[in-house]
Amino acid sequence: MSKHRRFNRHDIFDSKDRTLVLDIINKVDRYDYDGIGHDTANMLYGLFDGYWYDNLMVQLNSISTVPSSMIDELNELLDRVELYINVNGVTYTQV
Secondary structure (H helix, E strand, O other), X not given: OOEEEEOOHHHXXXXXXXXXHHHXXXXXXXXXXXXXXXXXXXXXXXXXXXXXXXXXXXXXXXXOOOXXXXXXXXXXXXXXXXXXXXXXXXXXXXX
């Protein structure tokens, strides 16, 4: 089972953030080793629905088609998500 946290994506993401996530999904879709690319793409799509899966960054860092600069930008975005979650008291849940 993978843990995830819920957040209101509409309160956090702007058009640049949405574009970043879509661009990363396109890079991830080119990589599929043992289903890691597919699983990671699904986790990235989950961000649009307000789901942040706990192992997203671990899997993303193992995919060679995603430039480190994009991962750095996503980390900055997820830092904002973390701050939002901390302020709004969203908790971990199981899926």
